[in-house]
Amino acid sequence: MQLRLLSWFFITLNFMEYIGSQHASRVRRQGRMHPNVSQGCQGGCATCSDYNGCLSCKPRLFFVLERIGMKQIGVCLSSCPSGYYGTRYPDINKCAKCKADCETCFTRNFCTKCKSGFYLYSGKCLEKCPDGLEANNHTMECASIVHCEASEWSPWSPCTKKGKTCGFKRGNEIRVREIVQHPSARGNPCPATSESRKCIVQRKRCQKEGKEKEKKERKRERERKKERRKERKRERKRERKKERKKERERKKKKERKRKKEKRKKEIERKKERKKEEKRERKKEKEELMLRTDANNNFC
Template sequence: MQLQLISFVLIIWNCMDYSGCQPHSSSRHRQHKAMAGGSSGCQQSGCLTCSDYNGCLSCKPRLFMHLERIGMKQIGVCMTSCPPGFYGTRSPERNTCTKCRSECDSCFNKNFCTRCRAGFYLHLGKCLDSCPVGMVHSDAQRECVPRCSAECESCVNSDTCTRCRPGLYQLNGRCHHICPDDYEPNDKLMECTPQVHCEVGEWSEWSPCSRSGRTCGFRRGQETRTRQVQQYPSPFGNPCPEISEVKECLVKKKRCQGARRRTDRKERRNRNNRKDKESQEGRRERKRERERERDAGEREDSDNRNKTENRHRRGHDSQTISPEDGLVQ
């Protein structure tokens, strides 16, 4: 390659000696000039020596010589690094940019590609039109990759996994340790499924003011309103808000219909209870009176018997005493 470049430069110099190389003689004088570093144009472009027609002929130290083709002409350009599709080669004489192999989009050297052109796939520094056994091609990376990624147990290709390894969750052909935002793990399916958030409907109208299930017979009560759950949340979705509300209310106190009848029934029950109680007390009093009368009669009978026994006892004593015993000398 270096010999080719030297030959190219010699051809340019030889061409400058012939009038046929340029259309008019005014430019022929510029072609013969090989200016040293004193030219401002050479300094600005990084050239060590240059030609107005062919650009840089040599570069300053550590810069690479790159030949750009413009139509049938090649212009020398000095660069700090070679453009895509070329790799840099350094030597004591000069540093040059050398074109990569035709299938390489970029390369490190002539035998090691770093990126392949469309239709080729990189594998171990080579650009192949088909990947080795056990590997598949990735159009996005233009590389040969393992058939399944490390997280996959089975896959269609390196970009599409059909079953993940244990403990990982599948989503859109990829495996995840933690599901992305707006998704949640499904341990049964081992997939990342979309989160479902709670949805509720509109509030109902406020109910009539009531208290203990009644709407009359009170001053202060409560009103309520509700709304229906239209979509219940998934385990990790947003929970449902309150679906019922209660507020205090005031009403003009009024007697309930039928309250009078209930009051009358209650009064009748009370009267009947009092009558029953009075009759029970009367029966108990009469019973106690009978018991007192019976006790009094028994005491009277007992007294009469005692009197009779005493009379009989005195009569018996008087009959048993003789006249002689009654005289005292």
């Protein structure tokens, strides 16, 4: 029993040494392949190299190679760029390139948008659409040919002539229909949407409604003219009122200017009178001084 336990212990120890040696050799091999491998990467990379960019991506990100000149750099993206489709594997998510004639695709064999010059049909890009289909140059897809569809004819209209239904014997009646579905480029064109034919009715005299309408219309026209004349008269009155107001403003302005000049002249005259009075007082003072001197000399 002890020998059996001892043998199991040595077997377990040898197995653990084997796993450790395998892990060490894998690390040394990765170090030889990518000497500049770093674990502190940015931009979604799990591992990266200074020369090759991303080597592996974080979970749920797609790995794609971008060409820069003669060099290819690994990049990790949340979704594949235009012209690529994403494929998820247990160990890595990769972006694979679409076909040459495909601009965007869902898988390698299913396109969702074609390049210029190709038309999309059932996930494939074709230079020419199959029989029974036509190329839509707006959506760049092969679509079914659509023919024009029209509704049923309406009933014939009453017999008329120059818009009247009385005062004649021979006239015209018409019927119409609507376009329900417009055709595509290669579809059948639409038929006529109206028809007319001649008709004969028993002549009947038109009632006086037309004359009454004409009278009412003339009366309304006279009232409109009268209203326009009144409006022009009111407008002229307003214009005259404005002119009178402007004239009063001009007169007031002129009067204010005249009064201002008058006040100015009055002030100047007052100043002149003051100067004259001052000169008179000075002269009297000088005469008084002369008489005083003369009296002193006489004494």
